[in-house]
Amino acid sequence: EPEVTQTPSHQVTQMGQEVILRCVPISNHLYFYWYRQILGQKVEFLVSFYNNEISEKSEIFDDQFSVERPDGSNFTLKIRSTKLEDSAMYFCASSKGGLGNNEQFFGPGTRLTVL
Amino acid sequence: ILNVEQSPQSLHVQEGDSTNFTCSFPSSNFYALHWYRWETAKSPEALFVMTLNGDEKKKGRISATLNTKEGYSYLYIKGSQPEDSATYLCAFYNTDKLIFGTGTRLQVFP
Numbered sequence: 001e002p003e004v005t006q007t008p009s010h011q012v013t014q015m016g017q018e019v020i021l022r023c024v025p026i027s028n029h030l031y032f033y034w035y036r037q038i039l040g041q042k043v044e045f046l047v048s049f050y051n052n053e054i055s056e057k058s059e060i061f062d063d064q065f066s067v068e069r070p071d072g073s074n075f076t077l078k079i080r081s082t083k084l085e086d087s088a089m090y091f092c093a094s095s096k097g098g099l100g101n102n103e104q105f106f107g108p109g110t111r112l113t114v115l
Numbered sequence: 116i117l118n119v120e121q122s123p124q125s126l127h128v129q130e131g132d133s134t135n136f137t138c139s140f141p142s143s144n145f146y147a148l149h150w151y152r153w154e155t156a157k158s159p160e161a162l163f164v165m166t167l168n169g170d171e172k173k174k175g176r177i178s179a180t181l182n183t184k185e186g187y188s189y190l191y192i193k194g195s196q197p198e199d200s201a202t203y204l205c206a207f208y209n210t211d212k213l214i215f216g217t218g219t220r221l222q223v224f225p
Contacts, residue, residue: 004158033212043159043204043215056211091158099208100146103161 002026004107006092012113013082021077021110023092031095032075033104034067036060036088043091049075082114117141119207121216128195128223135191136219138205142186147208150179150190153218154201162190162203195223 005024013019025032034046047057047067054067066078075094079086092107120139128134140148147166151159163172168183176193192199202220206213 035213035215042217043206045212045214048211050211058212098211099149099164099213101164101166103164104149104213105161106151106158108158 004092004094004105006090006107006110008110009108010111010113012115015084015114016081019079019082019112021079021090021092021112023075023077023107024073025075025092025094026105027073029094029096029105031055031098031102032067032069033093033095034077035091035093035106037091038085038088046077046090079112082112084114087112087114117207117209117214119205119214119216121203121205121219123219124217125220126222128221130196130223130225132195132223133191133193134195134221135189136203136221138188138190138216140186140188140205140207140214140216142184144209145183145186145207148181148188149206149208149213150188151204151206152201153204159204190219192221195221197223197225199223 007022032049037043045058047061048055064080068076089109091109093104095102095104122137150162153159163179165181170181172179179190181188200223202218204218206215
């Protein structure tokens with residue numbers, strides 16, 4: 001069964017460093033998302049991406065964050081200058097259509113630790 | 116600010132018990148409500164996408180109902196099994212994003 005994959009599973013970085021989190025969505029899906037969960041808190045929406053552009057982003061998704069679909073299969077989240085509070089589990093997800101009536105499929109997550 | 120609440124926060128039941136939990140969401144501008152099951156060390160797995168008031172969906176022993184007028188959804192598990200132990204998340208769909216509740220952590224003891 002097709003699944004969303006994410007790499008790495010765990011990333012440790014120093015504050016101020018750039019990180020790139022990678023995701024390979026399910027191949028025939030058209031909508032892509034990033035979420036994060038800080039330990040003990042709710043899963044939070046970061047950004048949705050469709051037709052090669054951002055369709056919605058949250059207040060968390062400021063100028064330090066960017067997303068890209070560089071080659072038609074990967075979907076990346078870049079954090080330019082990491083802060084301690086960026087430490088969280090980051091989940092990528094994809095769906096065939098909009099979430100008004102389509103299921104969303106999550107990847108296993110990347111645990112980001114900022115020291 | 117759109118808020119999604121789930122209760123209870125956690126639940127411990129014996130194998131064979133039936134159980135249910137609640138998701139409350141804004142009743143205005145409703146488009147869809149998603150339910151997910153999230154087992155430890157795995158990804159959240161979609162259970163249902165509910166769109167119509169009065170909707171009732173079923174997958175095996177798990178079912179869900181939806182009341183969009185009053186802004187709540189119930190998830191029911193009939194005859195709980197240890198493998199049902201997981202966190203159950205609901206998420207309210209709003210303009211291309213999902214707003215998640217805190218989840219209900221279910222533990223089923225043999």
